[in-house]
Amino acid sequence: MRRVRRCTALGGATMLALVCSGAGLPPHLLPGGARSPGTPVTADANPPGTGDSALLASVGFLGAPRHGQARAVAEARAAYAERLEKAEARRVAAAKRWGLRRVPLRAPAPPEKKPKLTTEPGHISGAGLPPVIVSVPTDKKVVFLTIDDGSEKDPRMLEMLRELDVPYSSFLADYVARDDYGYFRKAHRYGSAIQNHSVNHREMPKLTYAQQRTEICRQQDTLEKEIGERPEMFRPPYGAYDRDTLRAAASCGVRVVPLWAEEAFPDRIAYGRADRKFHPGDIILTHFRGKEEWDGDMIGMLRRVLNTVTEQGFAIARLEDYV
Known part of the structure; x- marks a missing residue:
């Protein structure tokens, strides 16, 4: 399936989200999706199963003509962008409500491969021991x-x-x-x-x-x-x-x-x-x-x-x- 290459810049009070063809919807922003415990909302999240095919499946357009598929992708990404802006607006309001000076920064996407952990110098280490x-x-x-x-x-x-x-x-x-x-x-x-x-x-x-x-x-x-x-x-x-x-x-x-x-x-x-x-x-x-x-x-x-x-x-x- 040909991918739509256009990116849409979204202005917000505290962030600029770039919604591009390669950045699928996180599960909690898909229709009927649920957020996994502890998983932060990030603009560039791209978990498995949330690419263009998942987007099309979520709106019922798999098998439709290509122009219909492209429209479905565009509409789904527009909905994603709107949800991102609303989520950030809620965080702005929450920061004010809890008396913070600024809205906490969003963490970047976690690493695809977790870093190798080694015991801190000066601490006990050895074969078979947790770092x-x-x-x-x-x-x-x-x-x-x-x-x-x-x-x-x-x-x-x-x-x-x-x-x-x-x-x-x-x-x-x-x-x-x-x-x-x-x-x-x-x-x-x-x-x-x-x-x-x-x-x-x-x-x-x-x-x-x-x-x-x-x-x-x-x-x-x-x-x-x-x-x-x-x-x-x-x-x-x-x-x-x-x-x-x-x-x-x-x-x-x-x-x-x-x-x-x-x-x-x-x-x-x-x-x-x-x-x-x-x-x-x-x-x-x-x-x-x-x-x-x-x-x-x-x-x-x-x-x-x-x-x-x-x-x-x-x-x-x-x-x-x-x-």
């Missing part, structure tokens, strides 16, 4: 938001990140999450990946190998039961681990042990480098905490993170798309 990382190797100006524990379950946080279309990963400890896994199932439906932070949040090197394995594997089983997916990442409480931790994690199906480069609070960001700036691929840590533990709340923390990330020219991407 320990504080950042992801990439030259894209993206960082990754991760939220630990699960004691504070603020519904406003879920709404804020959903309305702004900001991806994040939740690392849950059972002892504080178990009273309401329904909250985290909702977070997962809204797009959060769910990962492992142990059962009881104990300092791993103080435990035997068998005890560490129980802490990790039991939480793997719990999250698979409660969320429906078995995690592939484990973050040790306090960032403390030893070789037995990595051995136990690997035996439980863990592929990666992500630590962090920065930690976010409502009143500050603690940087791991002297330049006090984000670097491409940095992992940001924060927590499900409220006013009982912080001088502030999760909305204030997110506002600080999003404002700072945006002002430094970065976008928040989905960690699971890169590791």
Whole structure:
């Protein structure tokens, strides 16, 4: 089938989307399509099955004369463009509603091939052990938001990140999450990946190998039961681990042990480098905490993170798309 080569430039308050013949419609923008959990909306997304043939199938024109097919493609792309503009308008309104200084930047499309991960210098490594990382190797100006524990379950946080279309990963400890896994199932439906932070949040090197394995594997089983997916990442409480931790994690199906480069609070960001700036691929840590533990709340923390990330020219991407 001959492709239509014309591109349409779409002006918006915060973006310029180029809708060209090679950039098919993402599933959530196709008629009847559904968005996969945690998949960000991007103008250049081109997932399998969303090229011209999928467009034609979605509007019922397969087998039609070529001029009819071309018209169907043009109409579908026009609808796609309109949905992009409406989605961005909603993000502009959401940024104002949540008190952000600017609309968060959109992350670029994830890499077709995930980068090779190697253990951060100074950390434990070895054959058969999952890599320990504080950042992801990439030259894209993206960082990754991760939220630990699960004691504070603020519904406003879920709404804020959903309305702004900001991806994040939740690392849950059972002892504080178990009273309401329904909250985290909702977070997962809204797009959060769910990962492992142990059962009881104990300092791993103080435990035997068998005890560490129980802490990790039991939480793997719990999250698979409660969320429906078995995690592939484990973050040790306090960032403390030893070789037995990595051995136990690997035996439980863990592929990666992500630590962090920065930690976010409502009143500050603690940087791991002297330049006090984000670097491409940095992992940001924060927590499900409220006013009982912080001088502030999760909305204030997110506002600080999003404002700072945006002002430094970065976008928040989905960690699971890169590791």
